[in-house]
Amino acid sequence: MKKVKIVINGKTVEGVQDQSVLSLARENGMYIPSLCYNAEVQSSGGSCRVCLVEVHQGKSMRVVTSCNYPVREGIEVKTDTEFVRKIRKGVLELLLCRAPESSEIKELAARDGITEPRFFTDGPDVHLKNCIACSLCTQVCEDVVGVSAISMVNRGREKQPAAPYMKASNACIGCGACAYACPTGAIEMTDTPDARTIWGKTFEMQKCSVCSTPFIPKEQAEWIIKTTGKDRAFFEKCPTHR
Amino acid sequence: MDVTIAKVDEIIGRYGKTEESILAVLQDFQREFRYVPEEGMKRLAGVLDVPESRIYAMGTFYKALSLEPRGKHTVKVCMGTACHLKGANQILEAIERGFSVKRNHTTKDKNFTVESVNCVGACAMAPVIVVDEDYHGHARSSKVVDILKKYN
Numbered sequence: 001m002k003k004v005k006i007v008i009n010g011k012t013v014e015g016v017q018d019q020s021v022l023s024l025a026r027e028n029g030m031y032i033p034s035l036c037y038n039a040e041v042q043s044s045g046g047s048c049r050v051c052l053v054e055v056h057q058g059k060s061m062r063v064v065t066s067c068n069y070p071v072r073e074g075i076e077v078k079t080d081t082e083f084v085r086k087i088r089k090g091v092l093e094l095l096l097c098r099a100p101e102s103s104e105i106k107e108l109a110a111r112d113g114i115t116e117p118r119f120f121t122d123g124p125d126v127h128l129k130n131c132i133a134c135s136l137c138t139q140v141c142e143d144v145v146g147v148s149a150i151s152m153v154n155r156g157r158e159k160q161p162a163a164p165y166m167k168a169s170n171a172c173i174g175c176g177a178c179a180y181a182c183p184t185g186a187i188e189m190t191d192t193p194d195a196r197t198i199w200g201k202t203f204e205m206q207k208c209s210v211c212s213t214p215f216i217p218k219e220q221a222e223w224i225i226k227t228t229g230k231d232r233a234f235f236e237k238c239p240t241h242r
Numbered sequence: 243m244d245v246t247i248a249k250v251d252e253i254i255g256r257y258g259k260t261e262e263s264i265l266a267v268l269q270d271f272q273r274e275f276r277y278v279p280e281e282g283m284k285r286l287a288g289v290l291d292v293p294e295s296r297i298y299a300m301g302t303f304y305k306a307l308s309l310e311p312r313g314k315h316t317v318k319v320c321m322g323t324a325c326h327l328k329g330a331n332q333i334l335e336a337i338e339r340g341f342s343v344k345r346n347h348t349t350k351d352k353n354f355t356v357e358s359v360n361c362v363g364a365c366a367m368a369p370v371i372v373v374d375e376d377y378h379g380h381a382r383s384s385k386v387v388d389i390l391k392k393y394n
Contacts, residue, residue, distance in 0.1 A: 138295075148293030153302040164298040165280050171293060 004073040009080065015071045022051050022066040025079060032079050033088075033108055035095075035183035036134035037067035043143055047134045048183070049091045050108065054078040063087060085112060093117045095132055102130040102184040124157035127166075130186035133159045137178035137187060146227065147171045150178060150199065161187075163199045174203035174217035208238035215239065245279045253282075254289050261292055264300055268307055277311040313348045313355040315393045317373050322361030324368035332383040333369055334358060340387035354390065 002017040008025050015024040023039060025032050034051035038044045045051075045067035053066040056076040063084065066077070078084065092109040099105050100121040109115070126133075135152050138161050142148045149172035153162045161178070163169035174196050179187040189198040196203045196217055205214035206221050221235040234242070243249065253270045257263035267286055271278045278301050287294040301307050319325075319334045334345060337356055341349045348355045364370045367379025371386060378389055 141295075142293075148295050151293075151295035151299035153299050155303050162298075164283070164294040169295070171295065 004071055006071055006074070007076040009078060017072065018070040020045070020067055021053060021055070021064075021069045021071055021077055024071050025053075025066065025077070030079060032066055033111070034067055035104070035108075035132065036136050038136060038140070038181055041136065041139050041143055041181070043139045044136050048095070048132060050088060050095070052084055052088055052091070054081055054084055088112060089114060094119070097121050098124070099130040099132050099184055099186070102132075102186070104184050105130075105132070126158060126160040127162070128160060128186040128188075130184045131160055131182075132184055132186075133161075134183065135161070136181050136183065137161050140177045140181045145173070145175055145177050147173055147223070149173070163201075168201035169199055172199055172201055173220040173223040174198055174201065175220045175223075206235055208241055209236045210241040211238060213238050243274055243276075245275050245281060247281070247285070249274065250279075250282045250285050254286055259290055261290060264290070264292065264297055265304075268297075268301055268304075272307050275311070276313075277308045280309075308355075311348060311352055313352050315354050315374050317354050317356045317371060317390065318359045318362065319345075319356065320360075320362045320364070320368070320370040320372070321358045322365060322368075324365035325361075325370055328369040329383065330358075330369045333371065333381050333386055336383035336386050337371075337390065341390070353394065 003014055004017045005012055005014050006024070008028065008030060011028070013024060013028045022032055022034060022037060032051050032053060034048065036045055036048035037051060046065050049065060051066045052063050054077065055062050055064050055069060056078065057074065089112045092105065092112055093114050095105050096109045096114060096117045097119045133152065138151050141150050149169040150161050150163050152159055154160060163172060176189050176196065176198060179189040179198060187198070189196065193214060195205060203217035203219055206216045206218050207214050215238040216235060224230055225232055253274060254267055256270065257266050264286065268278050271282045283297045283301060284294060287297050301309060317337065319330060319337065321330050338344060341354060343349045343354065343356050345356055345358050362370055362372055362377070364377055364379060369381050371378050371381050373390065373393055
């Protein structure tokens with residue numbers, strides 16, 4: 001854990017070597033917009049290009065994605081220069097074309113002054129309308145949940161997250177982590193009192209033995225019991241009645 | 243060739259039981275069955291203990307692999323700049339109409355797979371269609387269906 005000092009927007013801050021520039025900036029209360037980065041997911045980041053910043057080192061300057069650029073002694077970061085804004089504006093305009101109905105992207109784009117993109121907004125032929133193909137959902141499923149029920153399929157414009165064979169997945173446990181992690185709210189998950197439906201698969205919910213509130217899909221509870229050895233009785237009551 | 247579990251197992255058995263073999267096995271599926279069958283991917287996932295989603299991702303990523311059975315003959319319609327200007331679109335549409343097939347799909351009788359490609363490097367004879375290895379230059383939308391009917 002080597003401590004290093006860097007300058008962000010003229011302010012000297014101290015961080016740990018190799019942590020991301022984005023996380024250090026946020027620790028110090030500086031705002032950098034981002035979509036595909038999630039601090040809990042190691043492999044996340046680098047694909048939405050929204051968190052671009054300028055990194056100055058000596059005489060050279062590079063524009064990099066701050067979410068996966070490592071903090072090193074002596075670099076100077078500028079997060080809100082005209083150049084960065086100009087590039088980010090272009091990035092957001094393209095993202096808006098891909099997902100014109102996503103409120104998150106609309107909001108970010110509006111901050112940079114874009115309400116109507118200049119390009120086609122008919123979008124590619126994918127099943128998730130607001131998806132920007134950042135792969136965060138598939139990374140969460142693989143690295144955090146550990147089931148790899150979904151993956152990025154096809155490529156180019158048609159690249160999208162999907163369950164194998166575009167059918168309901170055998171591996172999915174219905175935890176919904178992908179839907180919660182999705183930065184644009186593109187993944188459809190519907191909860192009714194008895195069941196949850198996600199990725200075309202319907203899960204029976206475990207109900208609390210005290211208040212009969214559904215609180216976890218049965219398959220997810222089974223998965224946790226299997227992988228962590230947690231006691232089955234733990235899942236008979238909801239978190240409030242434990 | 244029909245997809246049988248025995249054949250699938252035989253193909254999987256040709257390579258080591260490691261993740262590196264996935265692509266080789268998928269390519270062999272493609273060669274033997276003219277497509278990558280769902281049963282094959284499922285079986286492979288089971289044998290290698292790899293998530294099905296990872297194999298499906300690979301199967302959909304590579305252009306050389308097809309998830310639906312490909313036809314006996316591949317028809318490539320050149321859509322490069324020269325062919326495009328010479329009416330490649332009409333030719334493709336003529337084929338689509340003549341064989342009731344959509345681009346990048348296979349005819350019902352599994353005889354033809356029709357693809358649009360970006361340039362086959364024969365711009366002097368634009369518009370060009372390529373059937374398997376045969377180049378047909380100066381193609382005309384009124385003639386292409388007759389040309390293709392010779393392939394059986």
